[in-house]
Amino acid sequence: MITLQLTLINKLGLHARAANRLLDVINQFASEVTITHAGTKANGKSIMSVMLLAAPFGSELSFSINGPDEEAAAVAIEQVIAERFGEDK
Numbered sequence: 001m002i003t004l005q006l007t008l009i010n011k012l013g014l015h016a017r018a019a020n021r022l023l024d025v026i027n028q029f030a031s032e033v034t035i036t037h038a039g040t041k042a043n044g045k046s047i048m049s050v051m052l053l054a055a056p057f058g059s060e061l062s063f064s065i066n067g068p069d070e071e072a073a074a075v076a077i078e079q080v081i082a083e084r085f086g087e088d089k
């Protein structure tokens with residue numbers, strides 16, 4: 001299992017478009033992903049679950065990744081967040 005602590009650096013935080021982009025990345029992998037924000041856990045492969053995190057700009061998210069391709073999934077998740085979900089360009 002891999003655990004990541006990542007900070008949202010895009011202006012709007014984890015809004016609908018960003019959540020959808022994050023799920024596009026996560027769903028490429030077989031590994032299970034759990035996202036935690038402010039004590040609330042979300043299934044990383046469920047858009048409704050991720051949207052309910054309501055994580056604004058500057059929020060710290062914890063990702064628990066477990067499965068056969070967890071390392072690749074961790075790299076991809078780090079990258080999409082570092083790239084601000086393709087926003088702010």
